[in-house]
């Protein structure tokens with residue numbers, strides 16, 4: 001299995017939560033990192049926490065600003081000449097009933113979680129195809145595998161990633177490029193505070209279940225393993241990841257369980 005030393009790893013959403021956790025674990029492996037998100041101060045803080053000997057570059061990136069992607073991809077490639085692993089992690093969640101979610105909020109969720117992610121990937125791919133190697137990682141969610149109340153558009157944006165990246169995997173496998181889709185359950189990050197409500201304002205509070213999820217550090221060590229093994233799909237969380245299998249094999253039972261559980 002491959003090591004990560006001297007590899008160039010580009011992480012979106014690196015300023016917080018899962019992105020920060022992945023920056024720290026890959027830095028420990030002495031990988032070279034490109035840390036992206038919109039908030040440069042937070043990216044600086046994450047860079048200062050990275051302990052490894054690899055290079056740590058900051059590249060601000062708004063996943064809604066596709067017109068800037070060609071320049072951003074050029075800059076990312078200029079650091080080390082190649083991207084070995086692109087980790088598409090930046091994203092936002094939702095806490096609102098479908099009937100109330102305003103169309104501009106639904107579009108924003110798709111712009112960031114789906115369109116920004118697939119367009120950045122599309123623009124990185126030619127450099128990987130030229131080298132005949134590379135690894136695209138996508139952070140989906142367990143709700144990319146099943147639906148959940150208050151997350152209709154978020155869940156749809158994550159389901160869409162599966163359709164896209166499962167298809168892409170077939171197209172690029174002969175170019176030596178792997179595609180891994182990671183589905184976290186509840187992980188203790190800012191995701192529920194930053195989740196969009198019906199009118200687009202952040203929810204601003206930590207959900208009970210998110211607060212009891214895996215720590216970002218636990219997620220970091222598990223995701224490192226999944227990426228090292230170039231898994232096609234991995235579920236990382238506590239009991240909630242079982243829902244993926246229950247939904248698949250016992251869909252009526254799954255419906256009853258979610259209907260009776262307190263979802264926030």
Ligand SMILES: NC(=O)c1ccc[n+]([C@@H]2O[C@H](COP(=O)([O-])OP(=O)(O)OC[C@H]3O[C@@H](n4cnc5c(N)ncnc54)[C@H](OP(=O)(O)O)[C@@H]3O)[C@@H](O)[C@H]2O)c1
Pocket residue numbers: 012013014015016017018019036037038039040042061062063064089090091092093112139140141142183184185186187188189190191192194210213
């Ligand atoms: N934590 C969980 O329980 C959980 C479960 C399943 C899936 N996930 C997924 O994990 C990923 C990371 O979320 P998290 O839990 O770490 O939440 P988080 O703490 O809220 O972090 C979200 C990250 O996404 C970035 N981001 C948001 N909007 C962006 C935009 N327009 N352009 C660029 N970057 C943007 C944020 O950076 P800036 O604000 O600095 O731009 C931040 O770094 C998301 O895709 C989320 O859907 C999380």
